[in-house]
Amino acid sequence: MRGSDLFVYGTLRFPEILEILLGRxxxxxxxxxxxxxxxALPGVVYPGMVADPDGVADGVLLAGLTEAxxxxxxxxxxxxxxxxxxxxxxxxxxxxxxxxTGPTEPYDWDPVHFAExxxxxxxxxxxxxxxx
Numbered sequence: 736m737r738g739s740d741l742f743v744y745g746t747l748r749f750p751e752i753l754e755i756l757l758g759r760x761x762x763x764x765x766x767x768x769x770x771x772x773x774x775a776l777p778g779v780v781y782p783g784m785v786a787d788p789d790g791v792a793d794g795v796l797l798a799g800l801t802e803a804x805x806x807x808x809x810x811x812x813x814x815x816x817x818x819x820x821x822x823x824x825x826x827x828x829x830x831x832x833x834x835x836t837g838p839t840e841p842y843d844w845d846p847v848h849f850a851e852x853x854x855x856x857x858x859x860x861x862x863x864x865x866x867x
Contacts, residue, residue, distance in 0.1 A: 739798065739799050739800050739801075739805075740796055740797065740798050740799075740800070740828075740830040740831065741796070741797045741800055741805070741808070741830060741831050741832065742766055742768060742792075742794055742795075742796055742797075742821060742823060742830040742831065742832040743794050743795055743796075743797055743832070743833075744773045744782065744784050744792050744793065744794030744832070745773065745781050745782040745783075745784075745794075745844065745846075745849075746780075746781045746782075746849070746857060747797070747808070748763075748794050748795045748846065749850065749854060750763070751854065751858050752854075752857070752858060752861055753797070755858060755861045755862055755865055756807065756808070756811060756861060756865060757804050757807065757808075761797045761798060761799055761800055761804075762797070762798040762799055763795045763796070763797060763798075764795060764796050764798065765793075765794075765795055765796075766793075766794055766795055766796040766823050766824070766825075766830075767791050767792060767793045767794070767823065767824045767825075768784075768791070768792045768794075768821050768822065768823050768824060768832070769790070769791050769824055770786060770787065770788055770790065771784050771785065771786060771787060771790055771791070771792035771821065771832075771834075772784070772785055772786075772787035772790030772791075772792060772843065773792045773793070773794070773843055773844050774835070774839035774840060774842070774843060774844060775839065775840040775842055775843065775844045775845075776835070776837070776838075776839055776840065776844075777838060777839070777840055780849060780853040780857060781844075781849075781857070782835075782844030783815070783816070783834075783835025783837065783839055784832060784833070784834055784835055785834070785835050785839055786834075791824075796823065796828075796830055805831075811864065812833050815835060815836050815837040816833035816834065816835060816836070817833070817834045817835075817836050818831050818832075818833060818834075819831070819832055819833075819834040820832075821834075
């Protein structure tokens, strides 16, 4: 299921986090996927994408990831994420995405709130994880 393109909708959409984890910021382009929703998760600041026939998940497409970067991101993600090939809006392009398999909150995740209130602390946690 490896591929060089990854659709991200949560913390990985932020260049600051990508720089910490990958040591670079891959090419980013806005993307969305119908039939999915980005939900808040209980007790954590990051989201999960779940199937929803009426939903649209907004995010970005990371292009040109290496095999090593894909492995690193797989290791970084929570075990309750399932790498899944999804179809993006606008032309039927397909990309990998991390689909959440656990419980969610009954409301959508707010990337603006995350950026304003959680990003700095989350970035520090990523630095600690990366230095292990």
